[in-house]
Structures are given as C-alpha cells and as structure tokens.
Amino acid sequence: MIELHDISKVYGVAETSSTVLKNINITIKEGEFVAIMGPSGSGKSTLLNILGTLDVPSSGQYSFFDTDITSLTKDQRSLFRRYVLGFIFQGFNLLKKTTALDNVEMPLIYLGVKAKEREERAYTALKAVGLEERAHYEPSKLSGGQQQRVAIARAIVTNPKVLIADEPTGNLDSQRSHEIMEILQEFNKNGITIIMVTHESDIAAYASRVLHVRDGIIEKEEINAH
DSSP states (O other), rough: OOEEEEEEEESSSSGOOEEEEEEEEEOOTTEEEEEOOOOOTTSSSHHHHHHTTSSSOSSSEEEETTEEEEGHHHHHHHHHHHEEEEEETTOOOOTTSSSSHHHHHHHHHHTTHHHHHHHHHHHHHHTTTGGGGGGTOOOOOOOOGHHHHHHHHHHHTTSOOOOOOOSTTSSSSSHHHHHHHHHHHHHHHHHOOOEEOOOOOHHTTTTEEEEEEEEEEEEEEOOOOO
C-alpha cells in the first residue's frame, strides 16, 4: 500500500544544513497498524509528516498503491489528504464554540457533502466512538478523553484509507489513553490502516509493528503479537 524508497530529508543549505532522515525504506501493508517511536530529534515526526504529505522529502520516492506521491503538486497533495487520509493530533484541534457534531461535520463540508448527509455521517462517527449522547456539547463541556474521541470521529467521518495519529494520547491520563487506543485498535480491526507516532511503549504495544527511529534511520523493527 505504502512504499518509501530511500527517503531523505535535509533542512537548510550548505554549512547550515541538517539531515533529519537518511535513506529511509519502509513498506506498510493495507490494514496494518504501525507505531513509530524514537527520542526527541530522532526524525520520527518528520517521517510522519512525510507519510501524511504535510511535508515533502528532499530525495527518494513515496508511493501509495500506484500513485507517486513525490511527484504531486501542493494542490494535489492537499486533495490526497482530504480524500485518503484522516488525522488525529495530540492537541485535539477542535473548534471551541462549536458542538461536537459540527466539529465532526467539518471535513465533509470541504468534500461538498450536503447538510443532511453530513449530519447523518457525523452522528454515525460519534456513535462509533461512543459519544452520540454528547453530540450537542461544546468541547469545553467535554473531558480530554471525550475531546479526543470527537477528534477521532472527525478523522474517520470521511472514511479514510489511512489514519495518521501524532501522539494521540499525549494529553491524556493512563486510563483515558488506553480507552482511546482500544478505539483505534477496533478501527484497525475493521480495516483502517493506522500510522502512529508515540513515545510510550505501552501505547506502541497496541500496534502490530513498531519502527524505532534514531538519528534519522530505522534502528530496529519489532512485531507485536496480539
């Protein structure tokens, strides 16, 4: 599904340049749940941003099925994100004075989905994360765990092929973190490919495979038995 071939990322030029990723080669199969771990400055966030097309590599090739992502224009990458990817961030990124339902509907507006269908799909997504009874609550009336559930519902409402999760439990306590991971694991079992960055080994344990990044290279790879 996803192939990274000799992906490198360099910031700056000449003497001020810094190589963040060095000839990364990764294959991710459809339906996999892959966690990326590594210390601060290891390149894991840059790698996730390239996978999510939020950043572009300095060299190498990124293929998604038969599409060469590295050859796409900025606008084409934007459309790719809109139709193929869903994003979950550490900071929730919810609109404050807007209900959970309206927050989840937001990506569907950009897809041109009509109002009635938007509401139905958003409600279905909230139900999938166990928050249908909080559909008309604003984020300030929800706990951190509930806000992250809304963010997950927003990420899945477009029926993405891949979920990109950047420290999805970083702002949550241990109990809420595991509740969120169980939800993500269930979506993965239903066929959604998940690529997640985390610095916590107990969170990475929910993934089927863990890539350890250090100094811009894949240092080692682990397979988790579930």
